[in-house]
Amino acid sequence: MKQYDTVIIGAGVTGCAIARELSRRKGRFLVVERALDVCEGTSKANSAIIHAGFDAEPGTLKAKMNVLGNQKMDQLSQDLDIPFQRIGALVVCLDPAELPQLRALYDRGLANGVAGLSLLSGEEARALEPNLAEGVCGALLAGTSGVVCPFELTLGLAESAARNGVEFRFDTEVLKIERQADGWLLKTSSGEIWTRTVVNAAGVHAGELHNQVFEEKITITPRKGEYCLLDKTAGSHVGRTIFQLPGKMGKGVLVSPTVHGNLLVGPTAADVEDLDETATTAAGLAEVAEKSAWAVKAVPMRQVITSFMGLRAHEAGDDFLLREAGDGFFEAAGIESPGLSSAPAIGDYMAGLVADKLGLAEKADFSPTRRGSLRLAEKPHQERAAYIKENPLYGNIICRCEEVSEGEIVDAIHSTLRAKTLDGVKRRTRAGMGRCQSGFCSPRVMEILARELSLDLTGVRKNGKESRIVLEKTREGKDHA
């Protein structure tokens, strides 16, 4: 049975951030993840926003980690070679009677140490964003707010951790945790693991894991948020992230460009019971469409190319739980908004707690950088031609909508944290993310996956183990390709 200094449970953005910071130290570290890839939970279905940090109550961990995490993003995005744009945000006020609340948000931001904040009149706001609704009577401008690709951030953190020696085990669900002398025994779906310390970063399931072990229970309530993603032709409808003044259940419906040039609208917010629910609802999607119109006029909802739902882990105390719960069992739980923005800071903080506990020494040879996936479509022609000359597979375009080549797909399948599924390829290369939503390219990507992983086409999955795409051959025979 393998033994580790730390096992991190969950390869979402939180777990991977902690893994990366831990990998600065000497030790044996493992991340276990029940899905087949990183970023399969909340991390893949959120607003993709790096918040400025004015929203959380001063003095809370949410506030502290958000601001710290935001500050780290320039360096981190450079080190990890991931797209990140500080496009700025506007929180708009639709009712003059609520202007004091806008002011309160501004004050809160200052108290939290947020830079780049200013209050604008309705006209000033509309001068910046001509598509704001007529009723906007004031706005808070937050210059440090930005947009990122949550998958690329999570993958970047994970690959950086792996580069520095962290092991990753997928398709590994922690079923039981047992306290033992000097450590913890984890009984997983793929065997037993012993570790000195545990970091519970299991998202909406963090409560289940904690409550298995400890008398004092925590309550994690999954909160559902539904989003609509609009085509790139709608991507410049606004230039900044547009928020409405926050309501009781969260940040309200936002309208934002994404780092890839699409337009994102959402989320709704509703508590749910099923921790693994992934369904959007007609009512939810209609709500997104309706509410988007309050702050921004003429949002071109006819350009929707896809919609999705994310579950956010809400903790009863309304703040992050970042602590050692006891005996070397650490947890980063209740990571709802601003979880993505806070991840780099949470990673740093939690890794520090673990390192102090174990007395881990720093590595001399930690390598902070990691190269992202090659996006040949974005390279200048000369460079692209050179790549194709060196490897002709870069010249065979598989996904026409996003111009992704066979070479890039093969690279993704053989990368540090290999793409094993259609979605894994999609998220690393963008193949299937375009106008036709993999209509033309999915059979071809499946062929490449089957070839590279030595599978029959029936063994290729969309994302989870049970998500086979084709069920059987139509004609049996030894010669079937």
Add this chain to the structure above:
Amino acid sequence: MRDLAIIGGGPAGLAAAVAARDAGVEDILILEREKELGGILNQCIHNGFGLHTFHEELTGPEYAARYMDEVFQRNIPYRLSTTVVDLRREGEGLAITSVSREEGLVETRARAVILAMGCRERPRGALNIPGTRPAGIFSAGTAQRLVNLEGYLPGRRVVILGSGDIGLIMARRMTLEGAKVLCVAELQPYSGGLKRNIVQCLDDYGIPLLLSHTVVDIQGRERVEGVTIAQVDDAFRPIPGTERDYACDTLLLSVGLLPENELSKAVGVELAPVTGGPQVNESLETNIPGVFACGNVLHVHDLVDYVSEEAAQAGRNAARFLRGESGGTGRDIPLVPAGAVRYTVPGAIDPARMEAETVVRFRVGRNMRGALVTVTASGKELLRRKRPVMAPGEMEQIVLKKEWFSGAETELTVEAREEKEGV
């Protein structure tokens, strides 16, 4: 600089190439992104193609082979597995950037280009169907490719949304391969496909067609486990209480085809809002001189025979352009759709530039019986044709003769309406 580049080696591109060569254009290059010519016909293994062109009922691959043979006989050059990634105006002509394994990144210059890129299917996300996003949801064309070219069955219990021809054809195909097709749901109160397909694909196999119905929910976390279908009202809103659950492992979507005009937009071609394809004149030329369009990229067709005719028209006119013969007055007369007519291709004509005859293709927006199609200019009727039956799913055409035009016309109205007594 080449004379003519043709983007797309499917039925449109092939017919355009043949016509251009026969009209005297020597220097032609066809650029095709798949590893074989033939376009979408390669996966359309059912018959029904070629009734008009060859007076035979051929399967898709057979129809494609007829035109491929014509291309091979004339030694017209083509490149396979070559994807065009950019199209720009440059100097007197156009610059085409393409990518392939063999040749890498290549810039081709051409005096004229024929756009023949075809169309794509509307995906699930654009419909915003609520529910989970499991494996097992396919657009009908993707499923068709998996069955007919890869030899794999995408599912065993199937629900189909959309009664366009691709959905109907796949209902039969899946049934013949041993799957159970539970029903075809169609949002509209009428089917979008050819009546012969309703008979041959649904009636023959006892597959129910649910008109005015749609899928309102999808269940299944990793693979489809079921869908919920409800009836819709006149405004296409689901009627509460009519929901029915269907246990299935596959949902096929046949919910619309969209002309694939990214390259057209890149070069600055103006698109027509109703078709989603380029605005063209009687020569099938776009607003960019030397850039022509034909086939599904121009407007989505039902019969490949009309694609071939249209593409030949584009080829001939590209040849005239290259000979410097496409003079004209420069005054395009707009064609205005009226009555039940939704759009016309072309959208404008210059009679001085016309060939002796020009085909105008159009679609009506509703089922019609005992209809009358008229073309009028400033109140003067140029054409009147009776049509016993017209449907949105069946493209129509009329022929305008150059000799009918005096040159004084300012606009042409193309109208379809039900015939009334004495009118």
Add this chain to the structure above:
Amino acid sequence: MAVIELTCISCPLGCPLKVETDENGAVTCVSGNTCKRGEAYGKKEVTAPTRTVTSTVRLEEGEAPVVSVRTRTDIPKEKIFAVMEEIGRASAKAPVEIGDVVVADIAGTGVDLIVTKNSQARRHQT
């Protein structure tokens, strides 16, 4: 004596036909058609309906795993699934050309199953 209503599928018009039969099932009258083909279809469909079957067969040593095929002409409608069964057991060896016979007299219909797509042999991996 019966009147059967059906849609003609000979061409895209899809005329609604009424076919009248006598007590022996023989066709006495076809109406609603707008051409001779419609009349012929109406008679046939009611007495001995036929269909063309299009499908794929396994292709050995080909550049693709299957190749498209069809029955050369139409076959009795009630034999469709018998034909499909034989198609499932059949195979062709690449290279093949349009018109090559894969199965002669398939399912005892007297009609051949022929290839409908020119398909090359698989190029050997180096």
